Amino acid sequence: MVTLMATKELLTQLQEGKLLCIEHVNQQLVLIKKENPRINAFLYTAEKEALERARALDGKRKKGKVGKLFGLTVGVKANINVIGMPISCASKTLENYYGTYNADVIEKILAEDGIIIGITNMDEFACGISGETSAFGPTINPTSPKHVPGGSSSGSAAAVAAGLCDVALGSDTGGSIRNPASHCGIVGIKPSYGRVSRYGLIDLSMSLDQIAPCAPDTDGCALLLEVISGYSDNDPMMYPLSVPLFTHFGKQPKTIALSPVFEELCKDKKIYKIVKEKVLDFAKKQKLILKEIDLKYVALAVESYYPIVYTEFFSGTRKYDGRRYGKRIEESCKEEVLRRIIGGRMISCAEYEGRYYRKALRVRRAIQEEFEKAFKEVDVIALPTTPELPHLLRKIPSPEASYAYDAFTIPANLAGICAGVVPAGKIDGVPVGVQLYAGNFKEDVLVTVMKVMEGQ
Amino acid sequence: MGKSVMARIGLEIHGYLAMHKTHQKLFCRCTVDQDAAPNTTVCPRCTGQPGSKPMLPNKEAVEKVVTCALMLDCSINKKLIFQRKHYDWPDLPKGYQITISGTYSHPVGEHGKYLDVGITECHLEEDPARWDPETGLVDYNRSGYPLIEIVTEPDFTSAGEVKDWLESLLTTLSYLKAVNKNAGIKCDVNVSTEHHPRVEIKNVNSIKTIVLAIDGEIKRQHEVVAQREKVFAHTRSPPDTYGKTHFMRSKETALDYMFIPEPDLPLIHITDALVENIQKMLPEKPHIKIERYKNMKVSATDAKILASDLALADLFEKLAKTVDPLLAAKWLRHELLKIMNVTQRTLQEVEFDEKHIAELLQMVVKKEITDQTAEGLLKQMIEKSFSPRAYVAQKGLGIISSEEELGKLTQKVVSEHPEAVKDYLAGEEKALNFLIGKVMALTKGKAKADTVKELLKRRIC
Known part of the structure; x- marks a missing residue:
């Protein structure tokens, strides 16, 4: 188990030239070669590209000003387009697809002098909670190797936890960055819907998907979020909002809330205990008002989430018809992806007009309104990340049990609000993260709370 | 046929919107260019690359459709919800088409009327790519072109009515510079005779063929009935080289497009201000112009020709203020159009100062110059507009009456x-x-x- 250097310290060393980019990348490449065969976090290592870029950045530093991510290595989930790299979504369907263009977030990372070091493993097409549905083998949790690392951004979280890259991009549709961040003992943020451009992110569920950063600490996560945020007319679902400097951590909250509904839904009471203690302690030390908030509709989150995901995923995968990207998806994908496609087709059929998808959208609206109301009264809501500890590797639960596993993360996606996870403790050596919800586009409040809570 | 057959005919008309200002596609900034080499005006969006998203719809296209809808007396929906229409075909890069038609849509305009024919709705959609079934090659240049669809009520009773109406509609759309005439129109034609279920003929692409298709279908349905068989609802192919349509698919195997609201696009708001502004700019309709010209004693034929082109109609109306409308009509319809024809020019290409033409006609009226001299001058004025009076004086072209x-x-x-x-x-x-x-x-x-x-x-x- 490696000890990770704090992002701030690493960045200072790189920016001041105490650690050359080329040295840093070389060290990490050695580590990847050693560890990745076991962890399976990277599907592709961009060795040549990263070394070239590191050399160029070292030259740039001598000439003057450098970017916010100077020299930091970035792992990129296999569903985010990078020119010339295999963007397979960990599926046989896209096995031979190489990015033809850069996602908006990739352009932003390159503009701030980040180094793309590789493409990370994931659940196939982001359909999964454990990393085990990848067509290229499961990812191993570096922090707790007997348990799954969580998913679907399994490779990104595992790579960060194992020190194979400094920060990473995942995506979060129903908890896909928060769940593995919690299980691997790192920090992850699901931005508000519309905060980060989705242009270049391969669809799971278009109305819920967000590209999401993860890092060893809140500093790193807030930094990457700051870099990738901001309006782009490539994503028509964005608003032209200005982006606060998240790394300044200036927005102090006044109130924090717990909700009895989450305590009730939490199957493993030890998890809730850790979370609750952490929050009580935090509120006391920070002199925050602690509130209890009633949320009626979040219990319906899972039931309304899946019809939406199935329907949108079915639609988004129609382009994989075997004419353009090698293989027809229905003939090349694994079970969970196929289940969602078949389900999506059934829901979309005219016969079922509006009975499921549109009803689900209505429940989602109710959940949105519930949170809008809640965040008029409180600044942040604290809850567990998952209702149970991650299952043991290869002890794959039933689809129903897997779906229920996202019960605490899905509400944030349905409501469009931002949410983050920081490590809170461990149960039997398995990391447990506390999850925080903040209002729509209140990432500045969110990261401030995460930063303080992480330090305690 | 002993007695005439009662027929009800409805149309779904598709046309390419002319993008004069932006020259861009509907959901990306790629150029709209019918003549570009294959696959040169494309991007990740219009080729449907994994992870690409549409951009907000081209404002010009939205405004054009609103303009057309208003011209057809439609009421405008202030909230536009784009839909995904799914089907599996080689020309469709995303596996679905983005359109405002479909199960849950609110069309741009609805409940309109044009020349006594009800307009069911008017909406906007993107064109698929061009697929050549012979070679299997796909050209994505066309993918994402903005299309307008106009759906009529089944208010026509004969092919002749359809022909006259479509010609007038095309003139109206040309007034708005809304539709790319060179790209042509495509129609789906629905025909139902004597209350039998309706039969649809797909993709008929000229007025002449539409007439052929309708007459053929009325006759076919009549023959089916004469043989004591049932007319059933189905879709037929466009007329082949022998003018025959063929069975394509029955209603039972009708495609399920599995419409869903497009999750990658927000609701588009049409503001009252926009509708008001467009309403103010709308030109007078051709058939109203024709009536007005006839009231000025212009012959029906001349009136129709003058109103067939907005630039010509505008010129006529300006001239009629200062010279006798009959003289103006005669000169525009006969002399000007003749010269245009001979020199292969269009009015849009010529920059006339109508004061100069008025001056010319006044000189004719006052017998200052002969008709022959005036014709010669008009020919020169097409090249570059000038004051004929000054020119005549300078060159000594005035009439010899001594x-x-x-x-x-x-x-x-x-x-x-x-x-x-x-x-x-x-x-x-x-x-x-x-x-x-x-x-x-x-x-x-x-x-x-x-x-x-x-x-x-x-x-x-």
């Missing part, structure tokens, strides 16, 4: 052509025309033929 001057010339012609004079006196009218021609030639067309004729007659008799 009897003294003309007298000298007639004297000359009469003495040079004694044979013709003799023939005329023997009763040959043609001989007089010959002599008139000779005098006119000497004046270079600057004399009035009538005057010359009178002078000649006087001199000879």
Whole structure:
């Protein structure tokens, strides 16, 4: 188990030239070669590209000003387009697809002098909670190797936890960055819907998907979020909002809330205990008002989430018809992806007009309104990340049990609000993260709370 | 056929929107260019690359459709929700088409009427790519072109009605510069006779073929009934080279497009201000113009021709303010259009100062110049507009009306052509025309033929 250097310290060393980019990348490449065969976090290592870029950045530093991510290595989930790299979504369907263009977030990372070091493993097409549905083998949790690392951004979280890259991009549709961040003992943020451009992110569920950063600490996560945020007319679902400097951590909250509904839904009471203690302690030390908030509709989150995901995923995968990207998806994908496609087709059929998808959208609206109301009264809501500890590797639960596993993360996606996870403790050596919800586009409040809570 | 068959006919008309301002596709910034080399005006969006998203719809396209809908007296929906229409075909890069039609849509405009035919709805959608079934090659240049679809009620009863109406509709759309005429229109035609279920003929692409398809289908349904068989609802192919349509698919196997609201696009708001602004700018409809021109005593044929082109109609209306409408109509319809035809120009290409043309016509009226001189001037003015009065004065092109001057010339012609004079006196009218021609030639067309004729007659008799 490696000890990770704090992002701030690493960045200072790189920016001041105490650690050359080329040295840093070389060290990490050695580590990847050693560890990745076991962890399976990277599907592709961009060795040549990263070394070239590191050399160029070292030259740039001598000439003057450098970017916010100077020299930091970035792992990129296999569903985010990078020119010339295999963007397979960990599926046989896209096995031979190489990015033809850069996602908006990739352009932003390159503009701030980040180094793309590789493409990370994931659940196939982001359909999964454990990393085990990848067509290229499961990812191993570096922090707790007997348990799954969580998913679907399994490779990104595992790579960060194992020190194979400094920060990473995942995506979060129903908890896909928060769940593995919690299980691997790192920090992850699901931005508000519309905060980060989705242009270049391969669809799971278009109305819920967000590209999401993860890092060893809140500093790193807030930094990457700051870099990738901001309006782009490539994503028509964005608003032209200005982006606060998240790394300044200036927005102090006044109130924090717990909700009895989450305590009730939490199957493993030890998890809730850790979370609750952490929050009580935090509120006391920070002199925050602690509130209890009633949320009626979040219990319906899972039931309304899946019809939406199935329907949108079915639609988004129609382009994989075997004419353009090698293989027809229905003939090349694994079970969970196929289940969602078949389900999506059934829901979309005219016969079922509006009975499921549109009803689900209505429940989602109710959940949105519930949170809008809640965040008029409180600044942040604290809850567990998952209702149970991650299952043991290869002890794959039933689809129903897997779906229920996202019960605490899905509400944030349905409501469009931002949410983050920081490590809170461990149960039997398995990391447990506390999850925080903040209002729509209140990432500045969110990261401030995460930063303080992480330090305690 | 003994008695005429009662038919109800409805149309779904598709046309390419003309993007004069942006020259861009509907959901990306790629250029709309019918002549570009295959797959050169493309991007990740219009080729449906994994992870690409549409951009907000081209504002010009949305405004154009609103303009058309208003022109067809539709009520405008203020909230547009784009839909995904799914189907599996090689020309469709995303596996679905983004459209405002479909199960949950609110069309841009609905409940309209144009020349007594109900307009069900008017909406906007993207065109798929061009797929060549022979070679299997796909050209994505066309993918994402903005299309307008106009759906009518089944208010037509014959192919003739459809033809007249479509011609008028196309004129109206050309007034708005909304539709790319060169790209043509495509129609799905629905025909139902004697209350039998309706039959759809897909993708008919010219007015002539539409007439053929409708007449053929009415006859076919009549024959089916005559053989005591049932007409069933189905879709037929466009007429082949022999004018025959063929069975494509029955209603039972109708495609399920599995419409869902497009999750990658927000609701588009049409503001009241936009609708008001467009409403103010709408030109008068062609059939109203025609009626108005007829009230000015312009003949029905001339009125129709003048109204067929907005630029011509505008010019006519400006001229009619200062000169006799009949004279203006005659000169535009006959002389100007003739010159345009000969020189292969369109009014849009020519920059006329209508004051100059008015001046020209006034000179004709006041007999300051002859018709022949005026024609010559008009031909020159097409190249570059100028004041004819100044030019005539400068070049000495004014009419020769002095009897003294003309007298000298007639004297000359009469003495040079004694044979013709003799023939005329023997009763040959043609001989007089010959002599008139000779005098006119000497004046270079600057004399009035009538005057010359009178002078000649006087001199000879």
